[in-house]
Amino acid sequence: MPAKTIIVTGATSGIGLALIPKLKAAGFFPILTGRNKIKVEAAADELGVKGYVLDVSNQRSIDDVSAQISNAHGPIWGLINNAGIWLEGEFSTCSPTDIKATIDTNMMGTMMMTHAVLPAMLDAGKGSIVNVVSTGALYTRKLISVYSASKWAIRGFTGCLEVECAPKGVRVMGFYPGKVASAMYETAGIDRDLDVAMTPDQAANMIVTMLNDEGMLWSHVSGRSIADYV
Ligand SMILES: NC(=O)c1ccc[n+]([C@@H]2O[C@H](COP(=O)([O-])OP(=O)(O)OC[C@H]3O[C@@H](n4cnc5c(N)ncnc54)[C@H](OP(=O)(O)O)[C@@H]3O)[C@@H](O)[C@H]2O)c1
Numbered sequence: 001m002p003a004k005t006i007i008v009t010g011a012t013s014g015i016g017l018a019l020i021p022k023l024k025a026a027g028f029f030p031i032l033t034g035r036n037k038i039k040v041e042a043a044a045d046e047l048g049v050k051g052y053v054l055d056v057s058n059q060r061s062i063d064d065v066s067a068q069i070s071n072a073h074g075p076i077w078g079l080i081n082n083a084g085i086w087l088e089g090e091f092s093t094c095s096p097t098d099i100k101a102t103i104d105t106n107m108m109g110t111m112m113m114t115h116a117v118l119p120a121m122l123d124a125g126k127g128s129i130v131n132v133v134s135t136g137a138l139y140t141r142k143l144i145s146v147y148s149a150s151k152w153a154i155r156g157f158t159g160c161l162e163v164e165c166a167p168k169g170v171r172v173m174g175f176y177p178g179k180v181a182s183a184m185y186e187t188a189g190i191d192r193d194l195d196v197a198m199t200p201d202q203a204a205n206m207i208v209t210m211l212n213d214e215g216m217l218w219s220h221v222s223g224r225s226i227a228d229y230v
Contacts, residue, residue: 003029005073006128006211007066009056009113010083012039014182015132015207018200019080020047022208028078031069035083056083056109057101066116075124076117078211081110081154082132086188091145099146106150111157118161118170125169128214130207131158135178135222162219171217173210177203178224196227 006023010016012034023030033054034040044051050073054065070076087094087102110131121127136144137151158174165172179197210218
């Protein structure tokens with residue numbers, strides 16, 4: 001039987017990058033995607049997988065690249081909606097551009113990538129989607145209103161799709177990690193102590209567990225490094 005094809009968004013760094021070799025080792029056929037062509041080519045070469053430039057904040061890119069991937073490697077069995085960006089600061093000081101980019105990437109990117117692959121999964125009566133959400137969608141606190149809004153939206157989206165799609169054989173699952181030692185904060189210009197964070201490998205291991213065993217639908221899977229409890 002051919003290996004199951006899984007698209008991973010935002011796989012040039014952090015959790016997504018750590019996930020690719022783990023999916024390969026678990027017998028899946030991972031497709032590495034990201035917004036930066038140089039990073040996509042370098043990572044795909046190094047890991048020996050197919051890579052595609054896919055900007056999840058751009059509808060044209062979603063439509064074109066998801067069609068290319070399913071034509072070349074379909075049917076698509078899995079989607080990991082992992083691409084995401086961080087935005088921190090008092091809401092009144094966040095720029096409209098940054099607010100829109102965060103919503104377009106974290107919220108619309110997840111919804112529209114799902115919209116691109118879900119119909120074929122429902123037709124096939126099988127498939128799995130993991131949305132990488134965040135503990136930021138489980139509580140509220142100051143300085144993260146926009147990031148939180150983007151992730152709370154995906155918490156609702158994931159829960160609704162879970163019950164809509166499970167009876168049709170498609171699993172839609174949410175992973176809610178706490179702090180992860182990735183480039184996310186630095187990319188956003190935020191200096192964060194990540195000594196107590198989980199590693200991208202630890203987060204990726206959980207996603208592989210959620211994908212394995214199609215008899216199980218793991219919803220609201222959350223966790224953080226024990227070092228983060230002190
Ligand atoms: N780090 C944490 O503490 C934490 C905690 C909970 C949840 N999460 C979530 O985990 C997910 C992965 O983040 P990470 O921690 O692994 O951060 P990361 O190392 O910064 O990785 C994020 C990835 O998303 C990509 N990306 C950003 N915008 C994109 C776009 N428009 N289209 C396609 N790809 C895009 C980035 O590309 P570039 O390499 O080009 O920047 C990068 O590959 C995110 O959804 C994040 O919200 C992170």
